[in-house]
Amino acid sequence: MKKREGFVGSDVFVAGNGLMDRRLLLGGGVAAGIAAGAAGLALGQSPDWMKTPGRGFSGYGMPSKWQEKVQRPFSPAPGRPGTGSSRTPLHLLEGTITPNGLHFERHHNGIPDIDPARHELAIHGMVKRPLAFSMENLMRYPMETHIRFIECPGNSGGYASVQPAQTTAGGINGLLSCSEWTGVRLSTLLDEAGVQPGAKWVVAEGADAAAMSRSVPLEKCLDDAVIALYQNGEAIRPEQGYPMRLLLPGFEGNMCVKWLRRLKVTDAPVDARDETSHYTELMPGGKARQYMFLQAVKSAIVKPSFGMAMRGPGLYEISGLAWTGAGKVSKVEITADGGRTWAPAALGEPVLSKALTRFRLAWKWDGRPSVLASRATDETGETQPTRAAWVAQYATGQFYHFNGIQSWAVAADGTVSNVYL
Amino acid sequence: MYICRILLLCLALNVSAAAQNLGRALAPDEIAKLDLTISPDGTGLPPGSGSVAAGAEVYSKKCQGCHGADGAGKPQDRLTGGIGTLASDKPIKTAVSFWPRATTVFDYIRRAMPLQAPQSLKDDDVYAVTAYLLSIDGVVPKDAVLDAKSLPKVKMPNRDGFVNYWKPKK
Secondary structure, X not given: OOOHHHOOXXXXXXXXXXXXXXXXXXXXXXXXXXXOOOOOOOOOOOOHHHOOOOOOOOOOOOOOHHHOOOOOOEOOEOOEOOOEEEOXXXXXXXXXXXXXXXXXXXXXXXXXXXXXXXXXXXEEEOEOOOEEEEHHHHOOOOOEEEEEEEEOOOOOHHHHXXXXXXXXXXXXXOOEEEEEEEEEEHHHHHHHHOEOOOOOEEEEEEOOOOOOEEEEEHHHHOOOOEEEEEEOOEEOOHHHOOOOEEEOOOEOHHHOOOOEEEEEEEOOOOOOHHHOOOOOEEOOOOOEEEOOOXXXXXXXXXXXXXXXXXXXXXXXXXXXXXXXXXXXXXXXEEEOEOOOOOEEOEEOOOOOOOOOEEEEEEEEXXXXXXXXXXXEEEOOOOEOOOHHHHHHOOOOOOOOOOOOOEEEEEOOOOEEEEEOX | OHHHHHHHHHHHHHHHHHOOOOOEEOOHHHHHHHOOOOOOOOOXXXXXXXXXXXXXXXXXXXXXXXXOHHHOOOOOOOOOOOOXXXXXXXXXXXXXXXXXXXXHHHHHHHHHOOOOOOOOOOHHHHHHHHHHHHHHOOOOOOOOEEEOOOHHHOOXXXXXXXXXXXXXXX
16 A cells, blocks of 8 residues: 655645545545534533434434435426436436435336236237246246346536536536435346247337337347346336336337336337437437437536535545446546546445446645636546537537536635636 | 266256246236237337227317327427428427337327326227327328338328447457
């Protein structure tokens, strides 16, 4: 282990405007420089809650009442209360796992209340044996557990607008969540049904009031696709597809069909509404990219971010999330001088495939206006493009699959705003 | 002999451990009721037919409140117009200008519309509303009648407008 004494004088600064060596995380002696902003508490006398018995047990625990502001933001469309989305408040959370009640939602016609005893998963089409699986029977198959992110392909679409959206990191990037999912490997069920030669696609359909449907490459279904039944250890939530959803690690969230009821094996995609009207990108010249399934490498700083106030010059921890549908994040770099110089951030271990990775870096802010940004690279060597390069690929107004570099401006008074590099 | 028995037992155990085989066989008539998918070649289209005139009636009663007169939109999505704008500075993506397949229009209406009562329209009405919507911009003539044979043959304005970005490994 490298001795702390190794970091002396200017050695600790590895990039411009106060970015520090990633091995020097805040803590111990390094935190000594943090400005004491808040007034001290009058400790010493026992508080009320030590002088009376606390409350009793509950069947299902809820967060502290002091955390009631930690909510998914959403704005229901008039006349369509169940259509649209709510977002994970990424800026109010830590670590990488999204609490089940805060997983983002995207519904096309509300959340169905499905009786598991009346729900089956059908597999038919180009198979030797069309089959239906009851919940009771599915539960008897071998299960596997993986930590995976799910991201809506419309996430961060605000970055396509001409002016940067002044909203929180969760408000911009919160169509993104990460859970430990447990379920049955889809290839096991497809093997049982016996996929016929010539089959190339699987059309998945939900049992919601939109019968939401997507075409999925058979290759993905035979790879790491899972029929997810559990989310962070408990039965999958109604908003996430109870009693089951399709989980396609690294692919568009929209393809991870919730309330899954039917898989039809076909030789071609069906051009469903959500793979033509939506989630396709119009390019200059009028042609549109279709079947952009992989959620590309991406990152966002969530601390500091819009809505937070820096309390004067001193040491701060920059922290954020990085992810890629292609596998593992290999590197996250941070700039504090608007992109002139970059320093590698520390990645939270273990770095998992197709899961969120938390990154951190110590920053000594001198109190001057600064522009922060993060840039992730994944194990395939893909790096986030600049916002300008991303926007230049497409026609006016396109916003799906944004993965450009994001940046925050810190003003001298400590306020943080969204800015384009 | 004894060894043979053990071998057989091992084989049997292996087979049962490798596959649960708990799927219930689906009968053809069950599949017919379950299967909402309409493929671009028309596979899955139900019997029945609908005319532009009949579709205009259904549209005014069931669709216009959300999608406006002639599919012009408001309060909800615009469905018509925008043909020829996709290469311009202000592309207008509507069901008629952007969607590549008429089968998608039929499929989506049948499975998801109207929003307050999905799957409530008769198949004849779905054919009719599809015909009406496509007639507004002249994609089909005003006297068109769509059915399982004619619908897949409708050439949408943006039929060749999509570039496949998916690259299979094999």
